[in-house]
Amino acid sequence: MPADAPVGDPQAALRADPFGPLRSRGYLMLLALTALFGVVISAGAYGFLQAVEEIEKAVYTSLPKALGFDGAPFWWPLPLLALAGLLVAATVQYLPGNGGHQPAEGFKAQGTVSAAELPGVLLAALASLTLGAVVGPEAPLIALGGGIALYGFRLIKPEADASSQALVAAAGSFAAISALLGSPLIGAFLLMEVSGLGGPMLGIVLVPGLLASGIGSLVFTGLGTWAGVGKGTLIIPNLPPADRPDLAQFGYALLIGVAAGFVGTGIRRLGLFLQPGVNRRRLVWTPVCGLVVAGLAIAYAEGSGKDASDVLFSGESALPGLLLHSGAYSAGVLTLLIACKGLAYGVSLSAFRGGPVFPALYIGAAGGIALSHLPGLPFVTGAAMGMGALAVALLRLPMTAVLLATLLLGKSGVTVMPLVIVAVVVCHVVVARISPPPVKAAAPAATAAPA
Structure with missing residues (x-):
């Protein structure tokens, strides 16, 4: 450590040698673990999104036909969204974790979801997304990705310090949101702006996240090809070319x-x-x-x-x-x-x-x-x-x-x-x-x- 770096000040040490952590053996082990979690979490994100799509089709398309209707009657959303409200309210009321992020408050940096809170986040998200509420899947995926990565990391390395745990949780969130958005680049910018990180610390956090999301995106695309569903990208094809701005x-x-x-x-x-x-x-x-x-x-x-x-x-x-x-x-x-x-x-x-x-x-x-x-x-x-x-x-x-x-x-x-x-x-x-x-x-x- 340089002589002018205060003892016990990790930020000062990082400013003095921004690439020091990248050379450490512990950081290389973290990279290997985040790559593994990227595979697992991207596969989980794929399963979550496919489950949302299939449940939505079942309740809005297949169920009305099974009940003898030619299609969903005009009043069909009323009982389903009332049921969604009951399920979400019960989940938020009786399970730990408040059902996850409250979307009216926008994206903001929050603590990682604990293992006990994961079921509530999952159930509230599924009830909201599949039964017709006008919300997106990105916030639950960020919470679930970070929480699952942290839980797995604590099982593997229970003695790990708080910084390492935070790094792995961020990489898990990174992999989950990148799988949804179809691009690690968009996921990187989203989480960078939400967290407000900058300087050398940004690079330390960004590298594991990029690795997890990059490998995870390959898994996400491969699963879609193998299963015959999903495209692994949100790019809209066959649009007419745009005119040059005037x-x-x-x-x-x-x-x-x-x-x-x-x-x-x-x-x-x-x-x-x-x-x-x-x-x-x-x-x-x-x-x-x-x-x-x-x-x-x-x-x-x-x-x-x-x-x-x-x-x-x-x-x-x-x-x-x-x-x-x-x-x-x-x-x-x-x-x-x-x-x-x-x-x-x-x-x-x-x-x-x-x-x-x-x-x-x-x-x-x-x-x-x-x-x-x-x-x-x-x-x-x-x-x-x-x-x-x-x-x-x-x-x-x-x-x-x-x-x-x-x-x-x-x-x-x-x-x-x-x-x-x-x-x-x-x-x-x-x-x-x-x-x-x-x-x-x-x-x-x-x-x-x-x-």
Whole structure:
């Protein structure tokens, strides 16, 4: 250790020799373990996502036919979402861990889920995602990936220090979210922005995570090929090429950024407004929230002639269809879709368990396509800007929002990336301006003894 590095100060030692940990034998062993966990967690993430898809098909497609209906009747979402509310409320009420992350609060750095909390996170997520709540699978996957990796690591090396445990847990979360998003790059940016790490420490944490997610992505893709399902990527194929950006599209980027800032803030405030009341009486208000979401889906289906599934669920599997068949949606239908899914999204954020990413992408894409009915805005360009802007409004992660909106659109996304950046930056600033500042803790009384 250099003479000027204070004894017992690991951050100072890291600044003095940023690559020191990379040369240590213990770090190499951690890399080997994180590679192993990357395989296990990516296989688990694949199984989780496939289970969500199969249960969703069973309850919304196969079950109505088994009961003698030609298809799901218009009222079908009502009992399923009421049941989802009861299951989520009971899980949150009676199992440890609060059912996991509350999505209305957005992504933020939190402690790793303990082994005792894993069943509650899994059950609440499955009930929310499969029965129609408007939340995504990303937050539960991050929690489950980190918790399972930490539990396995403690079994293998119970004497490991807290830093090593945190490193392995972060790699597990990294592998799980990268398996979902189809790219270790997007997962890296998401977790970097959430954690706020920088400097030498970022590299120490990033290397195991990249290794776990890279190997895990290969496993995820291989499982999809072997099983004949899943693509291992979220890139939407067969989109028309995007036009090169021009001055008119730059003006639309400013408009979309401002509009998404107000829409996204409204959705998040709705979730935060309802959340305290739901938390006080979960067994009553969570099923009621489910019925509200179902009612909004039914209203959209009856008013548009489209399927209620456009409003229900995260939108992850429906987003390619929306983009590839955008001509089948009029501006009026898209406006109704944005209103109904936006309200259902805000209500779901307050009561159910899941993540905020994919509903934001879907609603943003619908908004961009709606604006493309105006002259001078191609629908792919509008969808890309809408996805990026609404994603940053809900996530507050600008780099992640840009990557999500551009990489998911393949070559077209790369072409319109400058416009997406403008829309994201404008929306990020608008959200910061119109959102209330965080509430500061009350100052201690003058007579209190100093800590």
